[in-house]
Amino acid sequence: MSRGKVNPWLWVAGIVLLATLIALPFGLSFSQREVAVLLVINVLLVSSYRLMTLTGEWSLGHVVIMGVGAYASALFSKRLGVPVPISMLLGAVTAGAVAALLSFPLFRMKGFYFLIGSFAAGEVIRLIWKYFTNPFGGPKGLKLIPGFPDIGPISFFEPLPYYYLCLIVVGMSLFFLYRIERSRIGLTFHAIHWQDKLAESVGVNTFSYRMLAFVLASTFAGLCGALYVHYIGTINPNRFDVEEMVFVLIWAIVGGTATFYGPILGVVVLTVINEVILRALGFDTARPMIYGFILIASVLFLPNGLESLVPKLQAWRTSRRTAPEGTPASEEKA
Amino acid sequence: MSDLILQTIVNAVYAASYMSLIAVGLVLIFGVMGVINFAHGELYMAGAYVVVALYAESGMPFLVAVVLGLVFVGLLGLLMEISLFRPLRDNPLGGLIASIGFLLILQTTAVLGFGVRMAHIPPPTQEKIELLNGVVLTHQRLLVIIASVALLSLLYLFLHRTKYGWAMRACAQDREAAALQGISLSQVSRLAMFIGAGLAGVAGALTAPLVSPTPYMGHSVIVTAFIIIIVGGIGQLEGAIVAAILYAFVHTFVTTFFDGVIADITGLLLMLMVLVIKPTGLFGAKDRV
Amino acid sequence: MSQAILEVRDLTRTFGGLTAVNRLNFSVSPGSVHGLIGPNGAGKTTTFNVISGFYAPTTGQVIYQGKNVSGMTTVSLARIGLIRTFQGTTLFKEFTVLDNVKIGFHGSVRSTLIAQVLGADREELAAIEKQADELIEFFGLADLRNELAANLSHGHQRALGIAVALAAQPKVLLLDEPFTGMNPEETSRMMTLVRSVRDRGVTIMLVEHDMHAIMGLCDKITVMNFGSLLTEGTPQQVRTNPKVIEAYLGSAIDAA
Incomplete structure (x- = not known):
């Protein structure tokens, strides 16, 4: 593939994908449409999580950070009367700001210590929500959170319009995340992951870049929380x-985190399995167990995730191999 | 007031005893195999449900159920080692993720077998000792304290007086060097996993009549255990015991005089502070050259 | 002799009760190749790590361009032109040769983060890529430009390591045992390379275990033993100094 020219098949695939995403809800039942809304939000959640992992640190606080965005947006709109679209942005910004503050203690740690530290920080935030009934509503959380305002005849109380709203917001966010990774910043994130000492030796401030990855990832996680809370209307710790x-x-691991699309593949495939197959079989209580087995099986037998099947599939479809281009770590990771 | 303080001390000693069992098990597993076992809280839960099944539902003597709880959960640990940790030996993150998978399986098994509601266990004994006027130590709690001290002493003797114990400590120090000395890593790992899991299981079994088990009880246990092993220094057995005592006292006192949630926050902040200031733990090794 | 570009004054570094470096003094002239050698355990690696900001000195100072830089981090030192390399083949092995060198140019990037995300830094990226290509060419890696660093031969990996450091625009380049583990042919190629880097106006200080490898390269050599300065001079002076011979023989006997 020559540089600058996009493979025409990619255009075709993109248009087909877009058409599918737009047409999808029409083939779904009401409850499936609700699932589709959550799936779109979760795609952004797991993609933002991957941005964080680019620097090599795995956080266990990402969902709590999403909650920070949700609580903040809910409180801005409910208590202060901020219009919901603006409160959503404020929620995202709040999540990013909390991440910036947490960076100072957390990025003194690495690896397991960071994992545990992020977990502890997240638990502290959750306990604060539980303890302070004012303004967080305590263990019961917040209810009657205003929804997204109607635009003309379109009511975002219905899953269908909200699905499209999420599709637009998440689509734009994903584009932004993709741009970050493909930019010099993304290259620097990868560099810190693989050899932080070498990166430092040529003047890369690894703390700042780790913090940048964490803040960006958290801002988008906060946006996910805001999208979630104004649709569901209620939250608790x-x-x-x-x-x-x-x-x-699980989504990230099963999908694989070496490529941009890996985690998305993970969340889509597992949601489809969950909603279509498991629901049809009626294994409601047993579902976490099946998730457990999937998780173990994927770590044992598919250590590089579902994404590692894609190149194999491509190789099978066409004998031609395209030269690796751009960020190398996104192509092949041991 | 002084009675309240004394009662709180008694409660803290009880909490410290079973927390030590759990934390020492987790540290042993980490030290020997280098993997953080996220399912450790669920192993504790499994121990409690052995008592639910054998003692509460089948009428077996309590102590027999406790011993079987230790053995059963130890075997669960063995299963984890053979099926998960050994294939993932060179992939510590993979081991951690797999242990999360195992956690979900154990939790769901408990839900399917016993339901999500709290299991009620009739106390094996209602007797209690009155230490001072109003300061009470129930026999059940005394049993937990005695059993914990006995088991930890046995473990100490095992680690310091036997060939296998020596091999285990060598692995915890430096796995590669131990392997070069001719120690079988697989054998030591199996043993560590059996003992580590068994300790969590026996803690669950002993405390089952005091806590009303639920399938989700592992969550708060693993959080506590993490705090203890971080404060004590990852891989430090003695550190884990000291940290368990410290944590139990702080948590029990803050709970009694303030609030349970504040106590949880205090514990987590304690851990974060240690992570920031001295990540090797209060009792961990000093920085090496 | 012109004023020193890098100077170590009364440098001491202890670990617990152990004194790794004891009141060490030496200075590096601009534009020179300066060797720091000594038998195993002489404290040269500790000295190197103090100069490159990995450890702070216990007492004493590191002076760079007339400024006290003791205790500054590796990152801040890199920003002002003091760049270190690593032993062996420390590289971004998962990156292509080009991307390795591009990371080296980190300090040259002027575009804001937002411009980078929006792709408004295209011109700058192109300029950096052009400079990177020149460096790759200079190090004889042009044919391997798009190869993953992990797939390079040992000698090429070592050359790439220096290319990455050079991309960071050093005024002083600190090389950590650049010849260790090299065969004679690789060694002579590396010597040529180091000379040509010096000819670009970069001052070079290198730590080396192998005394013979750098005899032909250095303008001045500082010899350490037991954490202290043993002697200092031109290769000729050092080579014939009986104290140096004794120190090396002693360590050879220890090692045997």
């Missing part, structure tokens, strides 16, 4: 507990 974090981890 347990919505953002470690079990929910486990789901994000």
Whole structure:
């Protein structure tokens, strides 16, 4: 593939994908449309999580940060009367700001210590929500959170319009995330992941870049929380507990985190399995167990995630191999 | 007031005893295998449900159920080692993720087998000792304290007096060097996993009549255990015990005199502080050259 | 002799009760190749790590361009032109040769983060890529430009390591055992390379275990033993100094 020219098939695939996404809700039942709304939000959630992992640190606080965005946006709109679209942005900004503050203690740690530290920080935030009934509503959380305002005849109370709203917001966010990764910043994130000492030796301030990745990822997670809360209308601290974090981890691990599309693949495939197959079989209570088995099986047998199947599939479809281009770590990761 | 303080001390000693069992198990697993076992809280839960099944529902003697709880959960640990941690030996993050998968499986098994509601266990004994006027130590709690001290002493003797214990400590120090010395890593890992899980299981079994088990009880236990092993220094067995005592006292006192949520926050902040100031733990090794 | 570009004054570094470096003094002239050698455990690596900002000195100072830089971090030192390399083949192995060198140009980037995300830094990226290509050419890696660093031969990886450091626009380049583990052919190629880097106006200080490898390269050599200065001089002076021979023989006996 020559540089600058986009493979025409990619255009075709993109248009087909877009058409599918637009047409999708019409083939779904009401409850499936609700699931589709959450799926679109979760796509952004797991993609933002991946941005964080680019620097090599795995956080266990991402879902709590999403909650920060949700609580902030809910409170701005409910208590202060800020219009919902603006409160959503404020929610995202609040999540980013909290992440910036947390960077100072957390990025003194690495690896396991960071993992545990981010977990502890998240739990502290959740306990604060639980403890302070004013303004967070305590263990019962917040109710009657205003929804997205109607635009003319379109009511965002319905899943269908909200699905399109999310599609637009998430689409734009994903484009932004993609741009970050493909820019010099993304290259620097990868560099810090693979050899932070070498990066420092040529003047890369690894703390600032780790913080940047964390703040950006958290801002988008906060946006996810805001999108979520104004659709569901109610939140409580347990919505953002470690079990929910486990789901994000599962999506990312099962999909794979080496490529931009890996985690998206993970969340889409697992949601479809969950909603279509498992729901049809009626295994409601057993679902976490099946998730557990999927998680274990993917770590054991598909350590590079579903995304690692894609190149194999491509190789099978066409004998021609395209030369790796751009960010190398996104192509092949051991 | 002094009675309240004394009662709180008694409560803290009880909490410290079973928390030590859990934390020492987690540290042992981490030290020998280098993997953080996220399912440790669920192993504790499994121990409690062994008592629910054998003692509360089948009428077996309590102590027999406790011993079987230790063995059963130890075997669960063995299963984890053989099926998860050994294939993932070179992938510590993979081991952690797999243990999360195992956690979900154990939790769901408990839900399917016993329901989501709290299990009620009739206390094996209602007797209690009155230490001072109003300061009470129930026999059940005394049993937990005695059993914990006994088990930890046994573990100490095992680690310091036997060949296997020596091999285990060598692995915890430096796995590669231990392997070069001819120590079988697989054997030591299996042993560590059996003992580590068994300790969590026996803690769950012993405390089951005092806590009313639920399938989700592991969550707060793993949080507590993390705090303890971080404060004590990851991989430090003695540190874990000291940290368990410290944490139990802080948590029990803050709970009694303020509030449970504040106590949880205090514990987590304590851990964050240690992570920031001295990540090797209060009792961990000093910075090496 | 012109004023020193890098100077170590009364440098001491202890670890617990152990004194790794003891009241060390030496100075590096601009435009020179300066060697720091000594037998195993002489404290040269500790000295190197103090100069490159990895450790702070216990007492004493590191002076760079007339300014006290003791205790500054590696990152801040890199910003003012004091760049270190690493032992062995420390590289971004998962990156292409080009991307490795591009990261080296980190300090040259002027575009704001937002401009970078929006792609408004296209011109700057192109300029950096052009400079990177020149460096890659200079180090004889042009054919391997799009190869992953992990796939390079050992000698090429070492050359790339220096290319990455050079991309960071050093005034002083600190090389950590650049010849260790090299065969004679690789060694002579690396010597040529180091000379040509010096000819670009970069002052070079290198730490080396192998005394012979750098005899032909250095303008001045500082010899350490047991954490202190043993002697200092031209390769000729050092080579014939009986104290140096004794120190090396002693360590050879220890090692045997």
